[in-house]
Amino acid sequence: MRIARIDVDGATRLGIVDADRVQPLAAGVELVDLLTADPGQRREIVGRSGDGPPLALSDVRLRASIEPTTLRDFLTFEEHLEGSLAILGATEPHPVWYEVPVFLFGNSNAVVGPGDPVAVPPGCELLDFELELAVVIGEGGRDLTPEQAGEHIAGYTLLNDWSARDLMAPVIPFGMGPMKGKDFAHSLGPWIVTADELEPHRRDGRLALELHVELNGVPLPAGGDNSVNMVWSFEEMIAFASRGTDLRPGDVLASGTCGGGCLLEYWARLDTDRVPPLRPGDVVTLVAEGIGSLSNTVVAGVDPVPLPRARTGQRRRERSWTPPAGRP
Known part of the structure; x- marks a missing residue:
């Protein structure tokens, strides 16, 4: 099942996508109702909740597939890690990468949907997609x-975890993450494909979907990857x-x-003259086997609001320590 x-009529509703048509569901059906249901329950909810005739998918505006309660972004593709290390002048991943699946939190307030414009963030000259x-x-x-x-x-x-590479570079060594370099846009879409529908794509116990990017309608020359x-x-x-x-629905x-x-x-292997960063007017399309495609157009942003330098030289306090009662 594909849940969009x-x-x-000016309100966001759920719809079930089937080929080039989408069946709207009644206004009272919430996404969490379908996410927490098993496949049989989900079909039952959809079967009794259709509202009106199916619509042509081309006539419908798609919203972000979900407004997540939390958004964790991991780093699990070795080829991407190698490319990232190369541009930083490093050769080996940090040892912790082999021990646990590392992640950072994204900004769930910055989620955009299919077809929504993505503005260049203030001060960015090296805008990238992911x-x-x-x-x-x-x-x-x-x-x-x-x-x-x-x-x-x-x-x-x-x-699409959009990245302002030049805003990230100076702050990552501080150790608090990419900050404004990852704070401005996360595209999610075009819909949610339920897990049961993608089971035939499993290989060696893992989901195996072909993935690639198209820039202005042209696939990137090096090809894509597989999940x-x-x-x-x-x-x-x-x-x-x-x-x-606690992990929660959504x-x-x-x-x-x-x-x-x-x-x-x-x-990492060429340069930004031969491979220019994204500019207003560029259309980025992500494609995944078994799911579909997600496109957004880059638009011009605004200039950054200037800030003063940090105020320093404030009074320091003396530190002393008396162990609380009951503690050694």
């Missing part, structure tokens, strides 16, 4: 095992993310950029 969020596969949590859970985690997957969607190449499975990522915390966990899924990897 669509505009109907092709990622994302999993949507259905049933919530905590401290899950990888074997349990599969039962908590409602479906999959595409994520089977993720070094951590989605089940392992979910298990790690659930350690000591949480999104993304794979990280696939090999050949961004301009950064080309810049």
